[in-house]
Amino acid sequence: MDIRTLSAATGYAAARPATQADPEFTGATPGERAKASFENFTNTLQQGEQMSVQAMTGNGDPHALVQALAQTELAVETAVTVRNKVVEAYQEILRMPV
Template identity: 85%
Template sequence: MDIRSLSATTGYAAARPATKIDPEHTPTSAEARIKASFEDFTNTLQQSEQVSVTAMTGNGDPHALVQALAQTELAVETAVTVRNKVVEAYQEILRMPV
């Protein structure tokens, strides 16, 4: 047996290409919807930040600020709810008998 085959760095180097994105991969509709959801979440947070900065400098509309904050709150609450459901599902999987 060759001692080099037991090296952790060799194993890591061999597994590393598995973590890279396949350029020929075409996303499924579910993957596309999830990606769009993440992009919408990010856009909502960025727009709310811009409105907040504008309002703090005295140039913004207070009604726009309240609306942006409400949208951000809803987006964050939705993200937290989804995260909690994913964690619950993971915990259920861990409780399954082997």
């Protein structure tokens, strides 16, 4: 069996739970969900920074660095998309006739 197949299967298995509801948030308020999302975002950025520092000092694994940077990029793109949706909703509210 090819090593890339194993890697792809592992990646798919790790990504699959992302499409399912998180049981941790079944009874959580929207504020608690937002707080957890912000904490996850912060942790992702910190992990990316730590991996970058390790790579610059020669102690890091290049594959782990690429993975951490990809996760950081995805987190930032998600945050920007959410921000854009919030701004669009605010603009729609401003356009409503009173």
